[in-house]
Amino acid sequence: MSSTIPTAAGYRYPLLPGKIRADVPVPVETGAGTVTARMMSFTGLVDGREHIALVFGERQQEVPLVRVHSECLTGDVFGSGRCDCGPQLREAIDLLAAQGGILLYLRQEGRGIGLYNKLDAYILQDSGLDTFEANRKLNFADDLRDYRPAAQMLAALSVTAVKLLTNNPDKARQLTDSGMEVRSTRTTGAFVSGSNRGYLTAKREVAGHRIELPDAEPL
Ligand SMILES: Nc1nc2c(ncn2[C@@H]2O[C@H](COP(=O)(O)OP(=O)(O)OP(=O)(O)O)[C@@H](O)[C@H]2O)c(=O)[nH]1
Ligand SMILES: [Zn+2]
Numbered sequence: 001m002s003s004t005i006p007t008a009a010g011y012r013y014p015l016l017p018g019k020i021r022a023d024v025p026v027p028v029e030t031g032a033g034t035v036t037a038r039m040m041s042f043t044g045l046v047d048g049r050e051h052i053a054l055v056f057g058e059r060q061q062e063v064p065l066v067r068v069h070s071e072c073l074t075g076d077v078f079g080s081g082r083c084d085c086g087p088q089l090r091e092a093i094d095l096l097a098a099q100g101g102i103l104l105y106l107r108q109e110g111r112g113i114g115l116y117n118k119l120d121a122y123i124l125q126d127s128g129l130d131t132f133e134a135n136r137k138l139n140f141a142d143d144l145r146d147y148r149p150a151a152q153m154l155a156a157l158s159v160t161a162v163k164l165l166t167n168n169p170d171k172a173r174q175l176t177d178s179g180m181e182v183r184s185t186r187t188t189g190a191f192v193s194g195s196n197r198g199y200l201t202a203k204r205e206v207a208g209h210r211i212e213l214p215d216a217e218p219l
Contacts, residue, residue, distance in 0.1 A: 017155030057100025065101030112144025
């Protein structure tokens with residue numbers, strides 16, 4: 001990893017690899033049955049948060065398929081249809097279980113603004129703002145996420161190059177800036193529900209996500 005971290009004094013120090021703290025086998029439900037993955041915790045990550053890696057497959061691939069997924073309690077756990085996070089997570093787990101690879105589950109709820117602020121943003125979206133306008137109205141940037149911990153976790157796993165499962169160009173850009181080689185990107189499915197079309201449209205139009213939105217159902 002060749003990236004550096006600025007300090008308040010302007011001094012820059014190198015982004016060091018994280019270190020694996022625990023490596024625990026866990027049975028994981030997939031669409032094709034239960035598989036055993038390795039769940040890992042880390043030390044030395046730049047933001048000090050409790051990010052998790054799930055490693056699928058017996059042998060480490062030289063260029064693994066990697067999903068960097070940001071926490072979404074509402075979608076991932078409760079199946080909220082306001083976003084596409086839940087189905088994306090399920091799709092990623094099924095793919096990784098079938099092909100081998102790594103899921104990095106980053107604790108960056110609400111694109112980094114946190115759960116309570118995300119719920120405040122939902123209220124603003126219900127009054128007509130899109131997902132990014134709602135963030136700004138709450139005095140947050142569009143997206144506060146920092147993917148350097150993901151690069152540190154991959155480095156801890158001795159991964160230097162990845163095939164990234166994402167529609168979000170910022171993930172590939174930030175990982176590359178952190179010294180990770182993004183060999184290729186693969187888009188996720190487009191998971192359109194009755195309530196997330198506006199959210200997906202804003203991600204595509206404002207943040208440049210590669211999402212193919214099927215035409216709306218005729219009334
Ligand atoms: N602030 C805010 N965050 C949201 C909203 N809807 C979903 N999120 C958060 O957005 C993040 C989505 O993360 P990811 O699944 O990694 O996805 P992504 O940036 O859309 O990119 P890819 O799925 O990789 O294409 C999660 O942290 C969600 O909690 C919203 O309306 N406002
Ligand atoms: Zn979500």
